[in-house]
Amino acid sequence: MPKINQTIQETPYFRVLSEDQIERIYSAALDVIQRTGARFYHEEALELFRNSEAVVTDENLVRVPLSLVEKAIKTHPRKINLTGRSGKHGIKLDRDTVNFGTGSDLPFTYDRQTGERRRTTYQDVYDAGRILDYLPNLDFFMSHGIVQDCPNTQTYDRHQCLAMLEGCTKPMVLTSVDGEGLQDLWRMCSLFRGNEKEYRLNPMFITYIEPISPLMNDRSAVEKLLFSAEKGIPCMYTPCPSSGATAPASLAGMIVQSLAETLMASVLTYLKNPGMPLVMGGVTTVLDMLTTTYSYGSPELSLASAANTDVSKWLGLPMFSTGGCTDSKTLDEQAAIESATSLYYAFLSGANLVHDVGYMDSGVNASLESLVMNNEIIGMVKQIGKGINTEEEYLALELIDQIGPGGEFLTSEHTLVHYKEWFQPKLQDRSDYATWVREGQHTMADRIQSETDRILKEHEPEPIDKELHQELKKIVQDADERHAK
Amino acid sequence: MTEKLGKIADGLLSGNVEEVSNLTQELLDDGTDPEEILQKGLFAGMDVVSQKFKDCEMFIPEVLRSAKAMQGAMEKLRPKLSEASSSKAGTVVTATVQGDLHDIGKNLAGMMMEGSGFNVIDMGIDRKTEDIVNAVKENKPQILGLSALLTTTMPKMGEVINALKEAGIRDQVKVMIGGAPVTDDFAEEIGADAYAPNASIGTEKALELIKA
Numbered sequence: 001m002p003k004i005n006q007t008i009q010e011t012p013y014f015r016v017l018s019e020d021q022i023e024r025i026y027s028a029a030l031d032v033i034q035r036t037g038a039r040f041y042h043e044e045a046l047e048l049f050r051n052s053e054a055v056v057t058d059e060n061l062v063r064v065p066l067s068l069v070e071k072a073i074k075t076h077p078r079k080i081n082l083t084g085r086s087g088k089h090g091i092k093l094d095r096d097t098v099n100f101g102t103g104s105d106l107p108f109t110y111d112r113q114t115g116e117r118r119r120t121t122y123q124d125v126y127d128a129g130r131i132l133d134y135l136p137n138l139d140f141f142m143s144h145g146i147v148q149d150c151p152n153t154q155t156y157d158r159h160q161c162l163a164m165l166e167g168c169t170k171p172m173v174l175t176s177v178d179g180e181g182l183q184d185l186w187r188m189c190s191l192f193r194g195n196e197k198e199y200r201l202n203p204m205f206i207t208y209i210e211p212i213s214p215l216m217n218d219r220s221a222v223e224k225l226l227f228s229a230e231k232g233i234p235c236m237y238t239p240c241p242s243s244g245a246t247a248p249a250s251l252a253g254m255i256v257q258s259l260a261e262t263l264m265a266s267v268l269t270y271l272k273n274p275g276m277p278l279v280m281g282g283v284t285t286v287l288d289m290l291t292t293t294y295s296y297g298s299p300e301l302s303l304a305s306a307a308n309t310d311v312s313k314w315l316g317l318p319m320f321s322t323g324g325c326t327d328s329k330t331l332d333e334q335a336a337i338e339s340a341t342s343l344y345y346a347f348l349s350g351a352n353l354v355h356d357v358g359y360m361d362s363g364v365n366a367s368l369e370s371l372v373m374n375n376e377i378i379g380m381v382k383q384i385g386k387g388i389n390t391e392e393e394y395l396a397l398e399l400i401d402q403i404g405p406g407g408e409f410l411t412s413e414h415t416l417v418h419y420k421e422w423f424q425p426k427l428q429d430r431s432d433y434a435t436w437v438r439e440g441q442h443t444m445a446d447r448i449q450s451e452t453d454r455i456l457k458e459h460e461p462e463p464i465d466k467e468l469h470q471e472l473k474k475i476v477q478d479a480d481e482r483h484a485k
Numbered sequence: 486m487t488e489k490l491g492k493i494a495d496g497l498l499s500g501n502v503e504e505v506s507n508l509t510q511e512l513l514d515d516g517t518d519p520e521e522i523l524q525k526g527l528f529a530g531m532d533v534v535s536q537k538f539k540d541c542e543m544f545i546p547e548v549l550r551s552a553k554a555m556q557g558a559m560e561k562l563r564p565k566l567s568e569a570s571s572s573k574a575g576t577v578v579t580a581t582v583q584g585d586l587h588d589i590g591k592n593l594a595g596m597m598m599e600g601s602g603f604n605v606i607d608m609g610i611d612r613k614t615e616d617i618v619n620a621v622k623e624n625k626p627q628i629l630g631l632s633a634l635l636t637t638t639m640p641k642m643g644e645v646i647n648a649l650k651e652a653g654i655r656d657q658v659k660v661m662i663g664g665a666p667v668t669d670d671f672a673e674e675i676g677a678d679a680y681a682p683n684a685s686i687g688t689e690k691a692l693e694l695i696k697a
Contacts, residue, residue, distance in 0.1 A: 041586070041611075107636055107666035146636055153637045177637055218586045218611075244546070245589050289544035292593060292683050364665060 011387035014348035016303060017310040025256055025311060030066040032260035033267075037063035038215035040268075042222035048271040064267050072270035073263060076278040078316045080234045082140070082171035083202055085192045086462050089170040091139050093279065093318035096350040098385070100343075100378050101140035102132060103325065103356035104175050104208060106366040109145045112452075117365055120145030122163050124366065127456060128358075129167020131371050134459040137378040138371070141168045142208070142355055143175070145366040154483045157181040158476040161188055165472065169462050172205040173236070173320075173355065179223025182207055184479055186233055188472050196231070206234040206279060206320075206353075211261040213241035222268070229269035229276040236320045237265035238281025242294045243304070245287040251304045258282045259311060279353070280312040281320035288327075293362040297327040297338030305342075306349035313350065321351030324374040325359035331369050331445065335360065339370070340377045347381045372452045373444075376427045383423035394418075427451060486517055490526040493558070497530030498537075500550030506557040519565040523574070523602070527558055531600060538685065545593075552600025559602055574602030575627035575695045580617050581610040582633050582641035590663060591632035594684040601688050603628075614641065618648045621658050627695045630687070631677075633664045642667075643675035659694040663687060 017025070039060050040046055050056050054064040079094035091099045108117040109124045128144035143160050150159040157176040164172055165188070176182040185205070193199040209224045211217050217225075221237075228235035239258040241247030247254040262280050269276045285301035287294060295301065305321045312319035323346035328334035339357075346354040356363070357378070358370040388394075399414045409415050427447045429436060436442075464472070489508050496505040505527075512522050534551045537543040543551075559574065566574075579595050581588050588610045595605040606624055608617065621629055629649075631642045642662050649655040659678040662671075672680035679694060681687030 105636075148636060153640060156637070212586045216586055242589065245593070287545070287589075289546060290541060292545060292590075292685075 008390070009387070010389060011385055012348055014306070014345075014350075015310050016306045016349075019314070022311050022314045025252065025259060025307075026314070028256040029259035029263055030069055032215075032256060033064050033069055033263055034066055035063070036215065036260075037061050038211075038217060038261065038264045040217045040222055041219045042217070042226075044226060045217070045222045045268055048268065052271050054267070062264070064264070068270075069263050069267055072267045072274070073315060073317075075270055075274040076266065076276065076317060078318075080206070080277045080279070080318055081202075082206065082234070083204060084169045084171050085165055085189075085204060085464070086169040088462070089139070091171050093352040095313060097352055098347050098350060098354060099139035099352060100324070100354045100357055100374075101138055101170075101173065102128065102142045102144045102371065103359045103363070104142035104144070104173065105146035106144060106359065106364060107146055107148070108361075108364055109366040110360075110369075112368065119148045120366060121149045122147045122159055125160055125163040126167040128366065128368060128371065129164050130459050130461055131368050131452070131455055132170060133168040133461045134455045135371060135375040137375045137382065138170070138357065140171045140173060140353060140355075142173045144358060144371075146175075151480050152483045153177075155181070155476070155479045158184050158188070158479045161185045162472055162476055165189075165464060167461055173208050173353070174205045175208045176224060178220040179227045181479075182224045182227050182233075184475050186227075186231060188475050191468055191471055200232050203234055206236055206277075209235060209237050209265075211237060211239050211265070213239050213246040213261065214257055215261060215264075217264070217268075225265055225269055226272050229272040232273075232276055234277035234279065235269070236279035236281045237262050238279075238283065238320055240283045240294070242285060242287035243300065244289065245292075247284075249286075251284075251300060251307065254284055255282075255304060255307055255311070258284055258308065278317060279320050280308065280315065280317045282308050283322050283356070284308060285322075293327060295327055296322075296325040296356065296359055296362050297334070297342070299341065302342045302345035305351065306345050309346075309349040309351040318353070319351040320353045320355060321346045321349065322356045323347070323354045324357030324377065325363070326370075327362045329361050329365070331360070331367055331373060331448070335370065336373065336377075336444075339374055340381075343374070343377050343381050344384070347378075347385060368456070369445075369448045369452050372427070372455070373448050376425065379423055379425070386421070486512065486515065487525075490522065490529070493522070493526035494530030494533065497527065497551050497554050498533055500547060500554050502550075502554045502557050505554040506561060509558040509561045513561065513565060519562055520567070522558075522562060523566065527555060527562070527602065531555055531602075534600070535685075548600065549593075549596050552596050555602065556599040559599070559604070563604065574604065576604045576606065576624060577628040577630055577691065578606045578608060578617075578620050578624055578626040579630040579632070580608035580612040580620070582617075582631055582638055582645065583611055583613050584641060585633050585635055585638040586610045587634035587664075588632070590634070590665075590684070591630065594630060594632075594663060594681070594687040597684040597688045598630075598691055601692060603691065614645050614648045617645050618652050618654075621649065621654060622652070626658060628659050628661055628691055630661045630663070630691075632662070633667070636666045639664065639666055639671070642677070646676050661687065661690060661694070 083090040109120040132141045147160040189204040190199040239261045243254045284304035323342035326335040326338040633639045661679045679690045
């Protein structure tokens with residue numbers, strides 16, 4: 001007989017804020033919006049605020065009554081589904097579903113031939129796309145690097161999007177130069193779905209937008225927010241405060257300020273067109289007080305991100321978190337330690353999108369090998385997430401009795417079935433010493449490098465239909481022509 | 486007097502803004518040579534601060550508190566310094582270029598330079614090229630510090646340097662640049678005089694530039 005009225009905790013449980021603490025943080029964020037406000041460098045946004053209950057003073061300082069914030073925040077959908085261009089890969093952003101992906105726009109990439117860093121190219125983004133397309137534990141693609149070998153920095157986003165689409169069939173998170181850039185990216189992706197309304201049912205990307213902490217919203221960010229609201233494009237407004245420099249040094253204070261920044265975006269898009277799918281975000285970390293770098297390897301990053309994730313679930317918004325990144329300049333022990341730590345906590349917190357996997361040198365350098373290494377770590381992390389099943393078959397009473405004292409389990413049918421549920425490492429070495437020596441004493445770094453070589457040599461993503469590809473190129477060329485000096 | 490100079494150095498180390506400012510005023514009132522206050526009090530104290538920072542015994546928040554104390558004292562001292570010595574603690578104009586609203590790196594660099602005795606005039610964020618050129622004309626700084634965080638706004642720094650050339654004042658000011666996507670190569674490419682990857686190296690390079 002099955003038991004009734006039982007609570008079964010099958011997966012690990014982790015949270016860092018209590019319900020009462022979340023209430024406190026949310027209440028404090030409302031106070032910031034009402035009392036301090038935020039600046040908007042965009043005329044239409046200011047006009048929208050002026051025509052609402054909000055107050056605009058000192059040219060562009062916007063303060064919003066909490067009643068309006070509370071109205072706005074309820075209008076965003078609780079979940080978002082994304083599908084890649086070919087329809088083969090999809091992800092869901094609903095409560096406690098965790099997806100992993102790269103970060104975006106790193107100015108430098110490690111050259112695989114020379115080992116030196118150089119400016120990121122179109123080919124680098126395409127290659128990162130192919131690696132992403134291949135790696136089974138990575139679910140969504142951000143560009144990893146920022147394309148800089150294009151004719152004009154003002155159209156890099158279209159070139160980058162094309163490289164991403166060519167290289168990868170998984171759902172994406174896209175950056176753009178401004179509203180016009182976002183419109184082009186949205187047109188490019190809509191081509192795969194036929195028309196605007198179909199696209200809205202089955203979007204391919206979330207647009208990535210940042211406020212500038214503390215409490216500033218620049219022209220291009222606001223353009224993108226307004227366009228996303230108009231077209232119902234899923235959108236994340238993700239603050240990047242550095243605790244102690246652009247936000248309070250207390251983590252709670254940083255979380256309050258970031259939440260206020262996100263809620264301001266909620267209000268603005270609500271005034272423009274209610275219902276835009278909004279993702280809460282935040283790379284909430286500390287400014288290292290010796291080197292002044294914005295740290296991607298600090299434990300505070302993981303702790304604050306987990307707290308933000310708790311808040312996001314309470315608000316019913318999907319969450320964009322961070323993990324798999326490092327301050328280290330090379331793919332060394334430090335990189336592995338920091339990547340693994342942040343991946344574990346981001347996963348356990350239940351954030352929907354864990355990004356910046358493979359970020360090196362505090363968000364400055366891209367490495368393809370780092371993606372391959374992190375794929376292995378994520379495999380381990382996801383295994384922990386499976387938790388413990390305690391159903392009859394898993395308690396294995398019959399088996400224990402059948403084998404009895406002094407027996408062996410190796411040859412039982414039960415083992416043959418259930419060992420396949422374990423994590424099988426692909427790159428980690430568990431061999432005995434003599435075997436390791438006989439096989440050439442390869443290190444993890446060696447294995448990561450040859451696996452990266454192999455994927456780049458062998459993996460070809462599903463091609464884009466030729467006609468469609470021409471249409472995509474046309475959008476990119478048109479943008480280049482418009483911006484040619 | 487020597488005792489007071491020592492106290493100034495100690496006050497800088499502990500970041501006591503009021504004490505350092507008051508002591509500087511007292512020494513000036515006593516008729517102490519401003520050059521001596523600068524060298525044996527303020528610079529001596531800040532030398533210890535930068536050594537302690539290098540040795541990881543002081544961190545950025547403490548260094549900035551010391552820099553604030555330095556700046557307070559310099560406000561008192563600067564009008565009394567001879568032209569020769571005030572150029573040792575020269576003027577820096579800083580700005581984030583047009584289209585970019587990021588400024589924490591620039592602000593940090595400015596504060597650290599104030600700690601080294603520079604008079605820092607910060608123009609703020611999103612500043613038009615022509616406004617920056619005008620500020621150089623008006624303030625005649627020894628150094629112009631330009632900042633950009635984005636690869637999309639980085640080319641504006643080159644535009645400012647070209648505009649300085651067109652205005653015929655490029656040789657009157659040293660240009661330093663900074664920001665996450667900036668490199669030595671880029672500095673060379675656009676004809677800047679120096680690139681600094683962080684605020685403390687920026688301060689060192691600023692001191693070298695005005696010596697040169």
